[in-house]
Amino acid sequence: MIKRIVALFAVLASLATWAEAQEVKVGVNLPYTGIGAEFAQLVDRGMELYLKLNADKVKPYTIKLIKRDVKNPGGADAKIAVQELLTQENVDILAGWIYSPNAIASAPIVTAGKKLAVIMNAGTAHITNMSPYYVRTSFSMWHAGYAMGEATSKILKAKTAVVGYTDFPPGKDSLAAFKRSFEAAGGKVIDEIPMGGAGAVPDFTPFFQRAKDKKPEVFFVFVPAGDHAAAVVKTYAALGMKEAGIKLIGPGDITQDTKLQAMGPAAVGLVTMHHYHADLDNPENKRFVAAWKEAYGAAAVPDFMAVGGYDGMALIVHVVQALKGKVDAEKALEAVKGWKFASPRGPISIDPVTRDIVMNEYLSEAVMKDGRVFQKVIGKIDAVKDACKEQKIGPCAPK
Numbered sequence: 001m002i003k004r005i006v007a008l009f010a011v012l013a014s015l016a017t018w019a020e021a022q023e024v025k026v027g028v029n030l031p032y033t034g035i036g037a038e039f040a041q042l043v044d045r046g047m048e049l050y051l052k053l054n055a056d057k058v059k060p061y062t063i064k065l066i067k068r069d070v071k072n073p074g075g076a077d078a079k080i081a082v083q084e085l086l087t088q089e090n091v092d093i094l095a096g097w098i099y100s101p102n103a104i105a106s107a108p109i110v111t112a113g114k115k116l117a118v119i120m121n122a123g124t125a126h127i128t129n130m131s132p133y134y135v136r137t138s139f140s141m142w143h144a145g146y147a148m149g150e151a152t153s154k155i156l157k158a159k160t161a162v163v164g165y166t167d168f169p170p171g172k173d174s175l176a177a178f179k180r181s182f183e184a185a186g187g188k189v190i191d192e193i194p195m196g197g198a199g200a201v202p203d204f205t206p207f208f209q210r211a212k213d214k215k216p217e218v219f220f221v222f223v224p225a226g227d228h229a230a231a232v233v234k235t236y237a238a239l240g241m242k243e244a245g246i247k248l249i250g251p252g253d254i255t256q257d258t259k260l261q262a263m264g265p266a267a268v269g270l271v272t273m274h275h276y277h278a279d280l281d282n283p284e285n286k287r288f289v290a291a292w293k294e295a296y297g298a299a300a301v302p303d304f305m306a307v308g309g310y311d312g313m314a315l316i317v318h319v320v321q322a323l324k325g326k327v328d329a330e331k332a333l334e335a336v337k338g339w340k341f342a343s344p345r346g347p348i349s350i351d352p353v354t355r356d357i358v359m360n361e362y363l364s365e366a367v368m369k370d371g372r373v374f375q376k377v378i379g380k381i382d383a384v385k386d387a388c389k390e391q392k393i394g395p396c397a398p399k
Helices: 002-022 037-053 076-087 100-113 125-129 141-154 169-184 205-214 227-238 257-267 283-296 304-322 329-336
Strands: 023-030 062-069 093-096 116-119 134-136 160-165 188-194 218-222 247-251 271-274 340-343 346-350 357-369 372-384
Touching (some): 023 037, 023 076, 023 304, 037 062, 062 304, 076 100, 100 116, 100 125, 100 134, 100 169, 116 304, 116 329, 141 169, 141 218, 141 247, 141 357, 141 372, 205 227, 227 257, 257 357, 257 372, 283 304, 304 340
Parallel strands (some): 116 134, 218 247
Antiparallel strands (some): 346 357, 357 372
C-alpha cells in the first residue's frame, strides 16, 4: 500500500510539473490608460489575433498574457510595472514597450531579471544595446529615416530639406538618420526644428511657419503616430505649404492607418518610408487585414503597431516551441537569432548580432482611390537593417 501511495504521489508530481511547463507566462507592459491607450490597444490586439489565428502553432502549450498599465511615457511607471511582472508574477517572458523612454528606463531591470524581453514598438536605435535580453520585432527609427534620406535625394530629386521632430529620443534618431543619408547623397538640411514633446500635442503652427519661411523642397517630419500626426497634416494644409511647393515627407508614423481616412484629401501627396501599412499587397497582409476586420469591426484597420504585436507574438511562440515550454533566457536568445517569419509586412528576420529586426522598407505616396486615401507603393528596399548599428554610430556601437 505504501509503495502504491508513493507511486501515486510521484505520478501527481510529474503531472503537476508537466502542466506547469505547458503554461508560459508573458508579462505585457503597455500604456493601457492615458495618452498611449489607443497604441496599447493596437499592440494588444495584434498579440491576441496572432494567438487566435495560429492556435495550432501554440499547442500543446498555453500562452498566458499578464498585463500591466505603464500609464505614460515618463519611464518611472514602466520600471515599476516591469519589476512587478518579474518579482510578483514570475513571468517567463517580457513584452510590450510603446515608448522609447519606457524601454530605456526598463533596461537595467530587464538585465537584472534575466528574461527574454520583446520590444513591440519603441524605436530608438540603441535600446537593444542597453540590455542583452532585448529583442525587437518593431523597428528602429533608422530603418525608415535613413532609407528616406537616400530616397529623397535619389528618387524625389530634392536638394534641400528642413527637418521637424518631436523632441525626445525617437525624434532625435529620425533627425540623425535622415540627415546623415540625405547629405551623404548630396542633399542639404537647412534647418532642424524641435517641435515639443511626446506627452501632449503642441500647436505646430510656429514650427511649420518657420519651415515654410526657409523654402525647402521637402519638409521631413517625425512625430508620434496618432493625434500628433493628424495635427501635422492639418497644419501643413492650413499653412498652404503644398501650394508653396514644399512636399511633406517622413516615416509612416505621419500616415498611420488608423488616422489616415480622417485626414482626407489633405493627406494626398504625402510621401513616406515605412515597413508597413494596411494597403500592402501580399497574401499574409490580406489575410491579416481581413481577420482584423472580422475580429474588431469592419471599420477597424491594423497599423504598424498592430504588426509589431502580431510579429512579436509569433517570435514568442517560436521560442516556446523551440524550448518545449521551458523558457530559459539564454537558450531563448539563441533560438531567436536568425529567426525568419512571413509577416504581413513581408519577410522579416532577427539579426543574430544586434537582436534587431531586418525587413523591407516601402516608399509610399498617399493618393485617392475609390473614395478613400490609399497608400500606393512607389519604391521598395529589401532586407533593411538598422543603419545606426550597421555603421556603429554613437550609442549604437557595440559596448
